[in-house]
Amino acid sequence: xxxxxxxxxxxxxxxxxxxxxxxxxxxxxxxxxxxxxxxxxxxxxxxxxxxxxxxxxxxxxxxxxxxxxxxxxxxxxxxxxxxxxxxxxxxxxxxxxxxxxxxxxxxxxxxxxxxxxxxxxxxxxxxxxxxxxxxxxxxxxxxxxxxxxxxxxxxxxxxxxxxxxxxxxxxxxxxxxxxxxxxxxxxxxxxxxxxxxxxxxxxxxxxxxxxxxxxxxxxxxxxxxxxxxxxxxxxxxxxxxxxxxxxxxxxxxxxxxxxxxxxxxxxxxxxxxxxxxxxxxxxxxxxxxxxxxxxxxxxxxxxxxxxxxxxxxxxxxxxxxxxxxxxxxxxxxxxxxxxxxxxxxxxxxxxxxxxxxxxxxxxxxxxxxxxxxxxxxxxxxxxxxxxxxxxxxxxxxxxxxxxxxxxxxxxxxxxxxxxxxxxxxxxxxxxxxxxxxxxxxxxxxxxxxxxxxxxxxxxxxxxxxxxxxxxxxxxxxxxxxxxxxxxxxxxxxxxxxxxxxxxxxxxxx
Numbered sequence: 001x002x003x004x005x006x007x008x009x010x011x012x013x014x015x016x017x018x019x020x021x022x023x024x025x026x027x028x029x030x031x032x033x034x035x036x037x038x039x040x041x042x043x044x045x046x047x048x049x050x051x052x053x054x055x056x057x058x059x060x061x062x063x064x065x066x067x068x069x070x071x072x073x074x075x076x077x078x079x080x081x082x083x084x085x086x087x088x089x090x091x092x093x094x095x096x097x098x099x100x101x102x103x104x105x106x107x108x109x110x111x112x113x114x115x116x117x118x119x120x121x122x123x124x125x126x127x128x129x130x131x132x133x134x135x136x137x138x139x140x141x142x143x144x145x146x147x148x149x150x151x152x153x154x155x156x157x158x159x160x161x162x163x164x165x166x167x168x169x170x171x172x173x174x175x176x177x178x179x180x181x182x183x184x185x186x187x188x189x190x191x192x193x194x195x196x197x198x199x200x201x202x203x204x205x206x207x208x209x210x211x212x213x214x215x216x217x218x219x220x221x222x223x224x225x226x227x228x229x230x231x232x233x234x235x236x237x238x239x240x241x242x243x244x245x246x247x248x249x250x251x252x253x254x255x256x257x258x259x260x261x262x263x264x265x266x267x268x269x270x271x272x273x274x275x276x277x278x279x280x281x282x283x284x285x286x287x288x289x290x291x292x293x294x295x296x297x298x299x300x301x302x303x304x305x306x307x308x309x310x311x312x313x314x315x316x317x318x319x320x321x322x323x324x325x326x327x328x329x330x331x332x333x334x335x336x337x338x339x340x341x342x343x344x345x346x347x348x349x350x351x352x353x354x355x356x357x358x359x360x361x362x363x364x365x366x367x368x369x370x371x372x373x374x375x376x377x378x379x380x381x382x383x384x385x386x387x388x389x390x391x392x393x394x395x396x397x398x399x400x401x402x403x404x405x406x407x408x409x410x411x412x413x414x415x416x417x418x419x420x421x422x423x424x425x426x427x428x429x430x431x432x433x434x435x436x437x438x439x440x441x442x443x444x445x446x447x448x449x450x451x452x453x454x455x456x457x458x459x460x461x462x463x464x465x466x467x468x469x470x471x472x473x474x475x476x477x478x479x480x481x482x483x484x485x486x487x488x489x490x491x492x493x494x495x496x497x498x499x500x501x502x503x504x505x506x507x508x509x
Contacts (some may be wrong), residue, residue, distance in 0.1 A: 112142035115395045119147045120169040122155065122382065128415050135411065136402050143395060152463040160185055163387050170390040171400065175462045176210045176381050176455055179218055180506040186385040188216040193397045202404075203427055206379045206453040219383035220400045222409060223424035225346045226379040226453050227285055228443045230353070231363040235269065235341040244365055248293070251342065251368040258341040259323045267322065270340040273331035275317025275324045277479040281332045284458040284472045285378045286344050287313050287479070292376045293369065298456055298471075299503065301496040302489075310488045314479065326483075336360065346380050347425065347444050354421055366443045366452070379453035380462075381427075406431065457508070467506050474498040 121129060129147040137143060148169075150158075156178065162168035163185040174182055189199070199217055200208050204224055211219045229251075231244050239258040245251040255271025262268055277283045290313050291298065296305030317324045324340070332349055334340045336356040344367065353360065369375040384403065386396040402408050409426050416423030425435060425444045436445045447453055458475060462468045478491040503509070 115140075115143045115392055117143065117145045117171060117392060117396055117399065118169040119145055119171040120150050120159065120173065121147060122150060122152055122173045124416075125149060125419070127419060128412065131415055132403060132408065132412060136399060140398075143399070145399060154465065156181065156464045156466060163389050166389050168387055168389060170387055170392055170396045172385055172387065173382050174219070174385055175459065175464065175468070176207070176221070176379060176383055177457045177459055177462065177468055178464060178466075179211065179213065180457075180508055181464060181466050182385070183213070183218065185388055186218050187388045187390070187393050188218060189220065190394065190397055192394075193401050194220075202429065204429060204448045204453070205451045206448070206455060207381075207383075207427065210379070210455050211383060219385040220397075220404045221381060221383045221427040222403055222412065223381055224379070224427050224448050224453075225348060225381045225425060225444055226447065227282070227289060227344045227367055227377045228347055228447070229365050229367055230335060230343050230345060230350065231365060232335065232338060232341050233361045233363050235338065239341075244363055245368055246365070248368045248370045255323045255342060256321075265320060267325040267328065268339075270325065270328055270334065271323035271342065272316060273324050273328070273334065273340050273343045275314055275322065276326050276483075277476040279326060279328055279330050280324070281330060281343075281349070282345055282460045283479070284460050284475050285346075285380065287475060288456045288458045289344070289367065289376060289378050292378075292454060292456075293373065298458065298499070299509070301492040301499065306492055307488045310478065310482070310492060314482055314488070347441055350440055351421055362440075364440050364443050366447050375450065375452045376454055377447045377452045378459070379455045380459045404428070410434075467502060467508075470502045471499055474502075 119129070126147055126149060133145045133147060136145070156174070159168060159172055159174075160182060168185070174186070179186075194202070194217075196212070196215070196217065199212070203221060207221050207224065211217055211221070233244070235258055236242075236244065236254065239254075241254050241257060245254045251272065257271070258269065259267065259271040260269035273280050274283070274286055280286065287309065288298065291306060291309040294305045294309040294312070296303060296309055300306060316322065317326065328334050328339060329337065331340060331343050332345065332352055333356075335343050336353045338357075338360070347364065350362065350364065353362070367375075367377045384400050386393050386400070390396055403412070404427065406428065409428055409431060413423035413426065422438070422440055425441050425448070426432070429449070432445050432449055435441045436449070438445070457467045458471045459468050460472060474495040478495040481491045481494070482488055
């Protein structure tokens with residue numbers, strides 16, 4: 001029945017409406033419904049009961065069939081499915097609205113801010129760094145990193161100038177001796193990235209000494225390197241030397257034995273490349289090493305220890321007992337050509353030599369030291385820093401944290417080794433065991449583990465046109481002047497005056 005019919009029924013107040021029980025017929029034969037006893041009849045029935053013989057069993061009333069409920073009109077029955085359907089629809093709609101509103105009220109996770117970092121590098125090609133950047137972006141898709149390999153020419157000056165203008169890189173590479181030159185533009189490593197205690201447990205002692213100033217740490221190294229000794233094993237065997245020298249005295253003896261001269265005293269095969277400045281690669285590093293071995297300091301070149309170190313250095317090239325000569329090619333070239341038996345150089349020079357002479361049999365060993373004395377070598381490695389002017393220092397340090405992780409460094413070494421002979425030595429102490437037995441890099445690892453490395457601002461080939469290059473020039477002049485008759489003492493006193501001014505400018509004591 002529709003709503004209008006219902007309304008019509010409700011609007012008939014004057015119609016005499018019988019109670020439902022009065023509409024039920026009494027005669028059971030005329031209907032299937034059970035007899036309904038009327039109130040008026042109830043009393044007479046009770047009276048009749050008083051006259052009943054209770055000795056006889058009372059007749060059982062007829063049991064009405066189950067369908068004997070009052071009939072529901074056809075219209076009411078047809079309304080039921082619609083009523084139940086409406087309830088179900090209402091309930092479903094209610095739930096949908098509830099969940100929509102509920103989900104709408106929930107805060108959506110914030111979309112990570114897009115980050116763009118500029119990374120200035122030296123030496124490493126994009127084909128090394130780009131895979132590492134892509135690996136990092138798998139977990140940091142909002143970070144875009146643009147790596148640029150820069151030329152070493154005027155690099156340090158351009159770096160400082162651009163950073164001070166606010167247009168420099170977020171991340172940049174610098175030499176371990178540069179900190180006094182760039183401290184004004186490099187930021188401090190946050191404790192949230194790596195604590196001081198963790199840093200000291202992760203990297204080698206020399207790196208902690210170099211990069212920790214006061215309570216601040218200025219950079220994360222991704223590699224370690226320094227002076228090692230390259231040995232031409234065939235030249236030693238040819239001279240009747242069966243074992244590689246492991247101490248200073250044995251090295252000098254072997255070098256003397258290997259050296260070959262013509263009748264005019266012209267050197268044909270040199271034993272060891274040292275004694276000059278013009279044709280010995282890394283001559284300033286080698287003099288610095290000999291200065292340490294002799295107990296001297298770079299800030300005290302007027303002391304006997306410094307003079308003695310210079311005299312010992314020059315003796316390698318002073319006739320008539322020289323084992324090196326000004327007439328020889330550059331020491332790296334001479335070694336590749338088989339003209340010198342032993343040289344001191346950082347491990348990366350081996351790549352240059354092997355490119356020129358791939359079949360040359362080379363042994364790489366730690367620097368020989370005086371018997372019983374303190375063992376030293378000169379460190380020379382590169383570090384990654386973050387600009388003070390960067391507006392995204394946290395994100396930059398996080399990327400360097402990834403690069404310096406076990407995963408990052410081992411991945412970098414793997415990529416480097418796929419495109420060249422070998423990669424750079426890991427900066428992490430917990431990765432030392434992976435390379436300590438390596439025939440070319442193991443000596444670097446051993447010297448780092450044994451804390452032999454010392455950093456001095458006299459390193460060749462940093463191209464800083466500042467601290468290192470200026471100190472190197474003063475030392476070069478000192479060495480050259482002695483070949484022209486100037487005494488060792490006088491040449492170093494002159495060098496000290498110039499170096500003191502350099503140190504004063506960079507606030508080195």
